[in-house]
Amino acid sequence: MKKIFAFAFLLFCFACNKGDRGISLNLSAAVDITGFSVDTAKGLIDSSKATISISLPFGSDFTKVLPTIMVPAGALVTPASGAMVNLKNPVQYQVINGNIYKNYTVTAHETPAILQFKAAGDTGVIDEPTRSIKVIVPAGSDMTHIGVNIQLAAGATITPASDATVDFTNPVTFTVKTALASVNYTVTAIDANADKPVxxxxxxxxxxxxxxxxxxxxxxxxxxxxxxxxxxxxxxxxxxxxxxxxxxxxxxxxxxxxxxxxxxxxxxxxxxxxxxxxxxxxxxxxxxxxxxxxxxxxxxxxxxxxxxxxxxxxxxxxxxxxxxxxxxxxxxxxxxxxxxxxxxxxxxxxxxxxxxxxxxxxxxxxxxxxxxxxxxxxxxxxxxxxxxxxxxxxxxxxxxxxxxxxxxxxxxxxxxxxxxxxxxxxxxxxxxxxxxxxxxxxxxxxxxxxxxxxxxxxxxxxx
The missing domain is CATH 3.40.50 (Rossmann fold)
Incomplete structure (x- = not known):
C-alpha cells in the first residue's frame, strides 16, 4: 500500500496557507519490488499483498542469506540488495521512492530433498523443521524387516537407500546428501495398532x-x-x-x-x-x-x-x-x-x-x-x-x-x-x-x- 509521509502532508498544508513557495511532492513514484532472488532461486512476488515467498535449496543456511533485489529507478530498499539477512523467520523489507514507501514481508522455505517416504507400502509424514519422519505401518508388520521406498529430488542421495529392507525396532537415521549439505533424518515406524488403546x-x-x-x-x-x-x-x-x-x-x-x-x-x-x-x-x-x-x-x-x-x-x-x-x-x-x-x-x-x-x-x-x-x-x-x-x-x-x-x-x-x-x-x-x-x-x-x-x-x- 502506498503511503504519504506525514511530514510531507504537513508541508503541503502549510504551503496552501502561505502560498506556493516551490515545494514539490512526488506521490506517484513506483515502490514495487520487481525481482527477488538468491543465487538461482527466484522469489514469488505478490505485489497486491506485499509478500514475497522464496524456496531455497535443500541444506541452505537460512541465517546467512544474500538476496539480490530489483526495485524501480530512484527507489531505495532496506535491507539493501546484497545485504545478509536471516530468513529463518519472516523479514520485512521497505522500499522508498520519492515521498512514498511500501513494506514487503519475505518468507523463505526449504526445497525438500525427500519428496515421499514409504515404509511397508504406507506413506510417512515428513516434518522438515525437526528432520523427522513418522510412518504408520500395517498392524502386525515384522518391524525387523520393513521395506522402504523413497522419492528424492534431483541430485539427492540417501542412506539407507530406497528399496532397502530396514530394521525399525528402534528409530532409524537416514542421511540425505546434496551438493550443499549432508542432513540426518530420524525415521520412526509405528505399528498401526500401537496408537489404539487397550x-x-x-x-x-x-x-x-x-x-x-x-x-x-x-x-x-x-x-x-x-x-x-x-x-x-x-x-x-x-x-x-x-x-x-x-x-x-x-x-x-x-x-x-x-x-x-x-x-x-x-x-x-x-x-x-x-x-x-x-x-x-x-x-x-x-x-x-x-x-x-x-x-x-x-x-x-x-x-x-x-x-x-x-x-x-x-x-x-x-x-x-x-x-x-x-x-x-x-x-x-x-x-x-x-x-x-x-x-x-x-x-x-x-x-x-x-x-x-x-x-x-x-x-x-x-x-x-x-x-x-x-x-x-x-x-x-x-x-x-x-x-x-x-x-x-x-x-x-x-x-x-x-x-x-x-x-x-x-x-x-x-x-x-x-x-x-x-x-x-x-x-x-x-x-x-x-x-x-x-x-x-x-x-x-x-x-x-x-x-x-x-x-x-x-x-x-x-x-
Missing amino acids: AFLGNYASKDAITNADELAAVNWFFATYPKAEYLSFDAVKAGTVALSRYTVIWWHEDATQTLPDVAYDNAVVTNIKAFRAAGGNLLLTTFASRWVEALGVVPAYKGPNNVFGGSLGGQSQDGTNNWGISVSADHIAHPIFNGLPLAADKAYPVVYLLDKMAFRLNHVSWWKVDEWGGYGDAAGWRAQTGGIDLAGPDGSANTNQNVTIAEFPKGDHNGATIVITPGSYDWYAEPNPTTNAASPANTYLSNVQKLTQNAIEYLKKQ
Whole structure:
C-alpha cells in the first residue's frame, strides 16, 4: 500500500496557507519490488499483498542469506540488495521512492530433498523443521524387516537407500546428501495398532468399583503402565455403547469366582466379543477368565480348561519351601511373551518364578489337565484338539504333557489372537496371614507377573 509521509502532508498544508513557495511532492513514484532472488532461486512476488515467498535449496543456511533485489529507478530498499539477512523467520523489507514507501514481508522455505517416504507400502509424514519422519505401518508388520521406498529430488542421495529392507525396532537415521549439505533424518515406524488403546474388561460399573483385591492390584498396575487405557464394563459390551473396534487388546482378569458371572454368557455380550475377534481384535484372559474361551468359540465345545480350583478368602496359605512359577515349553522359549523374564537357576529346564514361597496365596487355577482326563493323551493331542499352542506348564514339569498353563490361540484369517494365563502362581495380590491378619511377606517375583502380562499385551497389540 502506498503511503504519504506525514511530514510531507504537513508541508503541503502549510504551503496552501502561505502560498506556493516551490515545494514539490512526488506521490506517484513506483515502490514495487520487481525481482527477488538468491543465487538461482527466484522469489514469488505478490505485489497486491506485499509478500514475497522464496524456496531455497535443500541444506541452505537460512541465517546467512544474500538476496539480490530489483526495485524501480530512484527507489531505495532496506535491507539493501546484497545485504545478509536471516530468513529463518519472516523479514520485512521497505522500499522508498520519492515521498512514498511500501513494506514487503519475505518468507523463505526449504526445497525438500525427500519428496515421499514409504515404509511397508504406507506413506510417512515428513516434518522438515525437526528432520523427522513418522510412518504408520500395517498392524502386525515384522518391524525387523520393513521395506522402504523413497522419492528424492534431483541430485539427492540417501542412506539407507530406497528399496532397502530396514530394521525399525528402534528409530532409524537416514542421511540425505546434496551438493550443499549432508542432513540426518530420524525415521520412526509405528505399528498401526500401537496408537489404539487397550481395555480392561470387568464385571463392575467402573474400575474404581472393583472390590476383589487381586483384580484391583492388576487394574492399578494396568492403568499405571498404560495411561491411555480404558475400563470396559460388561454392561457396556452388552448394550453396545462402546465401539470395541477402537481397542487392539481387551484384557479380562477374573479372580473373584470360578464360575464366571452370568453376564459373560449373555447373548449380546458373546455376539459382540465374537465380532470383535472376527474383526481382528485380540484377547488376554487370565486366571478364571480363561474359561471364557469355549463360549467365544476360541476352542471347540468341551475343550476349555478342565481343571479349575482354588481357595476362598480366609483359606490362603504359604508354601514355605518352594517358589512357584511356570515351565516354559522348550520349543517356545523365544516367544515374545517370555522376553526379559529371568530363568530360575535351580531348575534343569526353563522355569520362570512368579510367586515367592513365603507369600500367602489362594492358588486360583484354571488350566488344562492333559494326561489324566479330557481325552488329550499328551501335549500333541491337546494341540490337535484345541488348536492352541502350549507355551508353558507348571514349574514342576519339564514339558506340557501333564498340564498346559499358558496357551496361545493364534490369529487367523477371521479372528484375532487369544492368550490365556492360568496357573496359581499368576497372583497379583498376597493375602494377609489368615491367623494374625498381618500383611503377607512380599511376593518378590511380582515384577515377573507384571512383565509377563505386559509382554502378552505388547505381543497381542502387534497381531
